[in-house]
Structure formats: structure tokens, C-alpha cells
Amino acid sequence: MKYYFLTGEPSGDLHASNCIKEIMRLDNNADFAFTGGDLMEELTGKKAAIHIKQMAFMGFIRVLQNIFTIKQNFKIVKKDILNYKPDLLVLVDYPGFNLRMAKWAHENNIKVDFYVSPTVWAWKEGRVEIIKKYVNKLFVILPFEEAFYKEKHDHQVYFVGHPLIDAIEQKKPTLKTKVDFIKENGLNEKPIIAILPGSRAQEIEYMLGIMMEVTKNFSDHQFVVGGSTNLPASFYDSLKKYNIKVVFNQTYELMSYAEAGIIKSGTSTLESALFKLPEVVCYKSGALSIKIAKMLVDVKYISLPNLIMDKPVVKELIQNDLSVKGISDELKKLLHDIPYREKMINDYIELEKQLGGPGASKRLAVELVKDATTNN
Template identity: 50%
Template sequence: MKYYIIAGEASGDLHGANLMKELLKEDPEAEIRFWGGDLMQGVGGTLVKHYRDLAFMGFAEVVQNLKTILNNIKFCKQDIAAFSPDVIIFIDYPGFNMRIAKWAKEQGIKTHYYISPQIWAWKENRIKAIKRDVDHMYIILPFEKDFYEKKHNFPVEFVGHPLVDAIHNRKSTNEAEFRKEHDLDNRPVIALLPGSRKQEIAKMLTRMLSVVHDFPDYQFVIAGAPSQEYSFYQQFLGKSNVKFISNRTYDLLSIAYAALVTSGTATLETALFKVPEVVCYKGNWISYQIAKRIITLKYISLVNLILDKEIVKELIQDDFNTKNIKVELQKILTPEYREKLRKDYDLLEEKLGGGGASQKTAGLIIEHLT
């Protein structure tokens, strides 16, 4: 069968790659064409566009890049029509994917959505389009099942969270070799995860780095995004003795003692590695003011949303300042706090399912197509 997959972000690239592996196990003759990144490209198939050329965050940024986005949508439709797939698999990235889903449904192409748009956070009225344009939805967060089925009468499949597998199945890191390879000293590591897009890295990293000199007994290490060159990060480093490691975030988290993490999928990844974290977010002022008025969630991190209580501290917008970062970082370095957090992290992992999300999803996709 012919599969067309659209992932528009780094996390989608990871989950898309694992899904592709399982699809190829179930269907060795599969033809796969996709929008994604290096991880998906490493599995096989044909890369159409890289996610680094697609990522625009925030309301203001989308408006500024509207022409590029519209051109990408037009090109995507043309490429799908030329490929004539048996199914399109959408991975999150709703602003783009929902537009393609509407068009695809009109063309009679099967539409499967893996990793639901977060309409429970905002734009809940998208449920109308989902019910109209999506044939099958595979969800990865436990609370989404009640949201879709009980509140909106739309059947979905809870497959568990693919990060559980991605982390458990990875090759373990040899800490001594990793430290030697990247010239890390023997101090405990505090990982800095400033995001993957230039816009958010620029906003987050300077503030994260402002507390380095307050913690001389710790080694700070920046997790570089695979989509960005080291030269981009250099402008923020100055003369600080902070290390930079690109495209090795999981290895870094596996040895980290604590972390400062930009809100997003990385907050959940950090928790699954059982690393105490402070969640950080600072966006474009206009975008934040709009978001604040339409998003009614109590929390912004998936860790807190899934457990429905504040497990990890969230420093948002003006609260994301040097003073608060220092205070919260000191807290997560204390033994008492760390022990309590580990128990909460164990409960979090239990709620995310027993693993096998990619395998379950691939099996369900093929089952629905045959």
C-alpha cells in the first residue's frame, strides 16, 4: 500500500519514524512519502519537505509567514494527488494538517490522524472539522478519550504514548564515554532544553543562561536541536563555560541531574527520564496576550495536565525571570523534593499506557485499510 505521512515538527519526526518502522514490518512492500525530518528519512521512503522549513510558532509569526504557509499547502495537495496514496497519516501539526484533511476527504482519500490536535486546550470548535474530515483518530493522552467520546461522541483509539517506547527501547548511554566525548567534567549536569525553533531558542536561552554563575557546582549543558547549526547558538554563549551538545538530547537527559525545559513535548520526555525539571515559556508578547485569552487550561506542561495537578513548576512569560529560575532550580536539587517527584513521575508513566503505541497504531491503520 501507499502511505503519505505529514509531520511538521521535531516530535512528529520522532513519532513518524517509529510509526514508519512498524508499518514496514506489517507491510514490507509499503511505499511511503512524507513530510518530516532526519529520523523519518533514516527509516526510508521519500522525504518531500523537512520540518525545519515549516515551523512557525505563535499567532504573529504565522501571519508574518502566511504566504509561505499557503504555498506549502498548495504544493502538498499537488504532491499527494501525484502520489495517489491509499491513506494519508497526519501527525499533530493541526494548522496545516486539518486543511489538507479537508481537501483529502473531498478527494476520497482515507484520512488517519495519529496524535490528536490539542483541541481540548483551544480551538475546540475544530471538533466539527475532525468529525467531518478524519476517518480514524489515534490518541496518545489518556484524558483525550473521554474528551472525544463522552463530550463529543467521536470514537477514538487510545494507543498509549509513543515516547514510552522511544525512551525504553533506546540504546543505553555509557555515561563515562559520553562525558569524555563531549569534554564534560565530573560535576552533576543541568540540561538546558530551549526548544527547536530559532524564535523560541532566542527567547529562552538567554534567560536560562542567566543563572549559570549561581550554581558553580553544576555543569550546564545546552541540548542543541538537530534542525539548528551550532553557529546560531554561539551568539548566546559569550564567555560562559557552558557546554553545547547537538542532537543527543536523550543521551544528555539520561545523565542529567536536573533540567530547565521549554514547554512542549520535551517536558514529558524529561519526566520519563525521571529528571527533575522546571518548565519554562516566554513567547511573542502579542501571541501570548491572544493565547492567554483563549486558552483556559490550568497548566501548560503535559506532565501537570496528565496528572491534573502541579507536579513540576511552570514559569510562564514574566514569571520566567532570573530570580524565579534560581529559586525553582534550587528546589529541584534538594533530596526531599526529588524523591517526591520521582514517585509522581512513576505514576505519570503508568497513566501513559504499557508501551507499543507505534505498533498498535500501525496495526490499526492497516486493519482499517484491508
Template identity: 50%
Template sequence: MKYYIIAGEASGDLHGSNLIKALKKEDKNAEIRCWGGDLMQQAGAELAKHYKEMAFMGFLEVIKNIPAIFKNIAFCKEDIQNFGPDAIIFIDFSGFNLRIAKWAKKKGYKTNYYISPQIWASREGRIKKIKRDIDHMYVILPFEKDFYEKKHGYPVHFVGHPLFDAMANTSLIDEATFREENGLDKEKPIIALLPGSRKQEVQKMLDIMLSVTKDFPDYQFVIAGAPSLSDDFYSPFLKKGQVGFVSNRTYSLLKHSYAALVTSGTATLETALFEIPQVVCYKGNWISYQIAKRIITLDYISLVNLIMDKEVVKELIQNELTSKNIKIELSKIVEGSARERILEDYKSLKKKLGGKGASQLAAQLIVKNA
């Protein structure tokens, strides 16, 4: 059968690549075309559009790029028709994907959504579009099943979280080799800096994260370079202090870290699954943040706290994200009492999420439902 997959950012590319591998196991004759990235292409899909061409973040950034977005939508529809898939699979990226889903449903294509839009966080009214346009929804967070089925009467499949698969499928370098290859101190404990994957957020986050390096002389800070950004992009930040840099090796970095400063997003959950105590950091464009604050109804922004429904890790958001506060909270997890409590909560988090197999289960259901 033919499958058309649409992912619009780095995390979608990661999970899409493991889904592609699983689809090829379930369907030996699978032909797959995608919007995604290098990982999905390497997994065996034909790449129609790279997510780097679509990484617009925040309300203002989206508005400024409306012409490019509409051009992409038109191209996507035409490309789907030319390919003629038996099933379309949407991965997160809801602003774009729900528009394509509306058109695809009317055209009679089978529509599958893997990794639900976060309508439980904002704009819950989108459930009407999902009910109308999505044939099958595969959710990855335990509370999403109750949200859809009990609150909205829309049946979904809980398949578990694909990060377990991503971690299992990634080869990690041993610590001595990792430190040597990346020019790191052989003994100082590592504090990982995960500033995000989009230019706008990385530029905002790294300056504030790096402002505390001098306060922790017994540790070394290491930036995790995102695959969506060139190494040259990070060069100005590396001149601002004693800081290391690792390109496209985030999992190995987390594996060998002692603590982390993490921009809110999937990375907060990845850090937790590697059992690294963290401080969650977020600061957006002022106007975008003011708009978001009025439509997002959650008590927390990190996936770790959302899944556990309590404050497991400290969140420093917008005006709270200062050098002083980062220093205070980071001290608590490298030298203070918060460290052991966080590690205990991480164990409970893992139990809630289940184990490996999300990609394979999702693939089995997609093939069955196609």
C-alpha cells in the same frame, strides 16, 4: 499499500519515524512518502518536504509567512494526487494538517490522525472539522479518549504514548563516555537545558536559562542542541559562561542529568520519563502570548501537569520567568524537598501512560482501516 504521512516539526519526525518502521512490519509492501525530517527519511520514507521549511511559531510568525504556508498547501495537495496513497496519516501539526484533511476527505482519501490536535487546550470548536474530515483518530494521552468519546461522541483509539518507543529505540551512551566525548566535567552533576527546537523560542529561552549558571557553581549546565538547528546557531550562547553543548543527544543528556530547565512542550514529558526533576519555562512573543492566554483554557501548560491534573513540576510562565524565580525553583529540585516528591509523582505518571507499543498498535490499526 501506499501511505502519505505529514509531520511538521521535530517531535513529529521522531514519532513518524517509529510509525514508519511499524508500518513496514505490518505491511511488507508499504510505499511511504512523507513531509517530515531526517529520521522519517532514514526509516525508509521518501521525503517530499522537510519540516525545517515549515517551522513557523506563534501567531505573528505565522501571519508573516502566510504566502509560504499557502504555497506549501498547494504543493502538498498536488504531491498527494501524484502519489495516490491508500491512506493519509496526519501527525499533530494541526494548522496545516486540518486544512489538508478537509481537501483529502472530499477527494475520497482515507484520513488517519495520529497524535491528536490539542483541541482540549484551545479552539475546541475544531471538533466539527475532525468529525467531518478524519476517518480514524489515534490518541496518545489517557484523558483524550474521554474528551473525544464522552464529551463529543467521537470514537477514537487510545494507543499509548510513542515516547516509550522513541526511548526504547534510542541507543544511549554510558555516562563516562558521554562526558568525555562532549568535553564535560567528569564529576559535576549535570543540569540539562532544553530550550526548544525553533529559533525564535531558543533565542528567547537560552539567555534567561543561562542567567543562573553562576548561582550553581557545583553543577555544570549543558545545552541540548535541537536537530532542526545548526551547531553554529548555538555558538553565541556558549560564550556567555561555563556551559556545555550536546548536539542531537538529548536522551543521553537526560539520562545522565541531575535536574533540568525545560521549555514547555513534549520535552517536559521526555524529561519526566527519564525521571529528571525539572522546572518548566515558557516565554513567548508578547502579542502571541496575550492572544494565547485568551483562547487556552487549561490550568497548566506542561504535559506532565496536564496528565496528572495537578502541579507536579513548577511552571514559570511569561512574566514569572525571571532569573530570580529560576534560581529559587531550581534550588528546590537540586537541594530542596521538592525533588523526592517529584520523583514519586513521575512513577504515577508512567503508570497512567502505559508502556511501549504505541507505534505498532497505531500501525496495525492504520493498515486494518486502510
């Protein structure tokens, strides 16, 4: 069968590639086309119709600034899908783009499944109606989402578990040892504090400077930045004056061997939790984007650990609260307040149980293969 995967962000590249791997085991005749990243390209041996480097735009203002590129991306993807004639179109996260694609695909008699629900429980709840009308099946990865759709909108969705559990377990046996990680990256023997500032240029521009100033307060630790391959290495040149090391494609090693983390809100907050890394969560964006978001968003927390557990598992420092003092104070607690640290790790253990255990990618793949081979 022919599967077209459409994603536009690094996390989508990860989740889609793991699902594709499972489909390959179930469907010997599977063929794939996609928009995506390096992981999907390496797995399939094919080039993405559009690479995620040309698709990831964050915030209202940046979307407006890149509106021409986004419109061109729509044209390219629509043409590619029509030429490919997939048995199933699988939309992975990336809701601003993918919900429009769902409508278009439905109008062109292309079966659509959606993986990773838009955050309709936080804002723009009206998007549920788009999903109900144009999507064949929605597969969700957060435990509370199934109940949200059923109880509030009388709509059946399918909780398959969170794919990060699989991704991490598959990766663990291949991780470098701590000795090799330190040696190969020119690190010293001081305890490590991880800094994960995000994968988009604008995220790093807003937050990395503040994060760097924190390093001056912890001379007995070494700070290591997890760099994004979606950005040129030269983007991190400003860190040289702080004598900070940047590592690429070694995020899981960094999470494994760090004592604490300064983490940008997003998928990395959940990854850190699954690695049992005590963390402080940070987020800062343009003033106008934040003002608009506050008008539209109805949610108590922004980090995945807190959202899933529905309580403040980790400290969130957002916008004006994101300061050198705020991060430093929380880091001191994470490093030195043993009961505080242990409580966070215990919450992480409970969180992992709620995520459904291993096998999410396989459970999803089974359903996608069924849908691709069923005419309805």
C-alpha cells in the same frame, strides 16, 4: 499499500518514524511518501516532499510573517499527494496545517487518519467538528482525551498509548555511557544541569538568555544545552561567553545523566519525566502572541506532566514569571530538597502508568494497516 505521512515538527518526525518502522514489519509491500525530518528520511531512504525545517513556525505572529511559505507548502503537499495516490493519508499532529489538509483530502476522496489529537480540550474546541466530518479515525496519545471526545462530543476516538515510551525504551540500549558522554563532549566531573530551550529559533531567542544568567548562581554544577539539529550550530555561538557546552543528537544521554533540567514547555517535559529527571518548565513568547493565547486557551497547565496528572507535578514559569530568580529558586529545591525531589519522581512513575505502557507505535501501526487495506 501506499502510506503518505504528513508532519511538520521534530516530535512528529519521531512519532511517525516509529510508526513507519512498525508498518514495515506488518506490511511487506508498504511504500511511503511524506513531509517530515531526518528520522523519516533515514528510515525510508527517501527525501521528504518538504523537510520540517521549512514547516515549523511557532506563534501567531511568526505564522503571519511566514504566511507565503505556508501557502506554498500547501500547494507542494497537495500536488505530491495527488501524484502519489496513497491508500491512506496519515496526518501527524501539526493541527493548523493538517486539519486543513484533512478537509482537502476528504473532498478528493482520500482516506484520512489523524494521529495525535489537536489540543481541542484546551482551545478552539470547534475543531472537533472538523475532525468528526473529515477524519476517518483519530488516534490519541493522552489518557484523558478518549473520555473528552466521548463524553463531550459523542465521538469515538482511539487511545493507543504514548509513543514516547517506545521511543525511549528503543533508544536506551544505544545510549553512550556517562563516561563516554562526558569525555566526548569535553565536560568536567561537576554534576550536570540540562538546559533544553526548544527546537525553534524564536523559542530560543525569547528564553535562552534568561536561562544562561541562571548558570552564574550554580558554580558547583556544569550546564549543558541540548541543541537542535533543526538550527545551524552557529545559532548557539552566543553561549561561548558563558563557557557552556552544546550537545547535538544526545538529548537522551543528557536527560539520563543530569541531576535536574531547565526545560522548555513541550514534548521535552514529558521526555524528562520518563527519564525521571527533576525539572522546571519554562515558556516565554512575544507579548502579543501570549495576549491572544490567553484570550483563547482554557487550560490549567501548559506542561504535559501536569496536564496528564491534572495537578502541579512540576513548576511552570510562564512569561513574566520566567526570571533568573524564579528558575534559580526552583533549581535549588530540585537539587537539595530531597523530599520535594522524591515526590516529583514518584509522580513521574504514576504518570508513566497512565500513559498505557509500551507498544503504542505497534498498536497504531496495526490499525493503520487495517485502514489502508479496507475500502470505506
